[in-house]
């Protein structure tokens with residue numbers, strides 16, 4: 001203690017009060033029926049892309065999120081790719097993506113041979129700024145024959161993928177309204193927002209399709225995995241078809257009616273997911289408890305603020321966020337170095353997409369808020385276990 005940067009002492013002081021002597025950024029918590037369900041797969045030999053746990057896991061996801069359909073996939077990125085295909089995105093289209101996101105959102109657009117078109121975020125939600133997007137689209141597009149055409153490039157803007165940053169819902173009503181007016185299909189990258197609600201409804205229900213992720217560092221994990229959510233029965237059937245090599249049902253023949261993907265989540269991963277689902281409510285409770293402790297503790301700390309859920313939302317607080325004051329951005333890296341050296345997993349937000357080599361030349365609007373936030377955000381330890389032991393539902 002006694003550093004030249006007061007925020008370092010304040011932050012380490014809060015960690016000393018609230019956390020054990022060291023803490024990772026976010027760890028998986030395996031505390032229920034994982035062993036039993038995985039053993040069922042091992043004992044039965046149903047470890048791969050068929051088996052009872054997959055359907056059960058999809059049912060549990062659908063029940064929890066309120067989405068009519070859930071289709072499990074091998075990764076969240078595969079789920080995003082599937083969403084874009086089902087939304088009718090074509091090669092050479094443009095797709096609106098926040099500049100401030102994890103690279104998977106943008107990569108999925110590139111897999112379509114479509115062009116990411118970066119949009120700015122708002123400080124209130126850390127996600128897409130609907131008003132700024134609307135102004136931008138009004139400036140540069142014409143809606144002709146039900147399609148939104150970028151006048152500068154001549155390309156169709158067919159979809160927009162919003163992302164609920166660190167579990168905080170974007171302003172979905174405003175975005176849906178703008179997308180509707182400009183004939184752009186809204187897709188939600190809900191990889192970080194399992195357990196987050198916008199106006200009482202689970203995220204992932206407001207666009208035409210949504211993607212979840214169950215990677216090891218997410219709120220819950222299947223080792224690796226994801227899911228497509230939709231409320232459209234036809235899209236759900238198409239999602240299943242596209243992620244299972246487009247194989248037509250037949251007693252023994254291999255008949256495939258289009259080029260498709262082997263994106264199905266294996267049964268052994270679904271077994272993990274089913275056990276994790278049983279503990280999800282407990283994880284979310286404890287994550288919100290941890291966030292409340294951070295909120296109270298950081299209230300009196302100057303130079304930064306603890307990011308709280310947007311109005312009318314309930315966030316899962318996947319990764320807790322400190323936002324440095326604008327005039328304190330210079331100390332971000334010193335804080336990161338000191339906190340990690342002290343044993344506390346802290347990291348900056350992703351480098352904005354237009355600053356990454358593969359996406360430097362993409363279309364974009366003014367991205368000043370994303371660029372500003374990039375210098376000011378610090379994620380701090382967020383595992384549910386930091387707010388008590390699991391009281392698992394097993």
Ligand SMILES: *Cc1c(COP(=O)(O)O)cnc(C)c1O
Pocket residue numbers: 075076077078101102104105163189191192212213214215225226
């Ligand atoms: C985790 C994540 C994904 C998907 O990641 P996978 O590792 O492929 O499951 C996509 N978008 C965002 C914003 C994410 O945080």
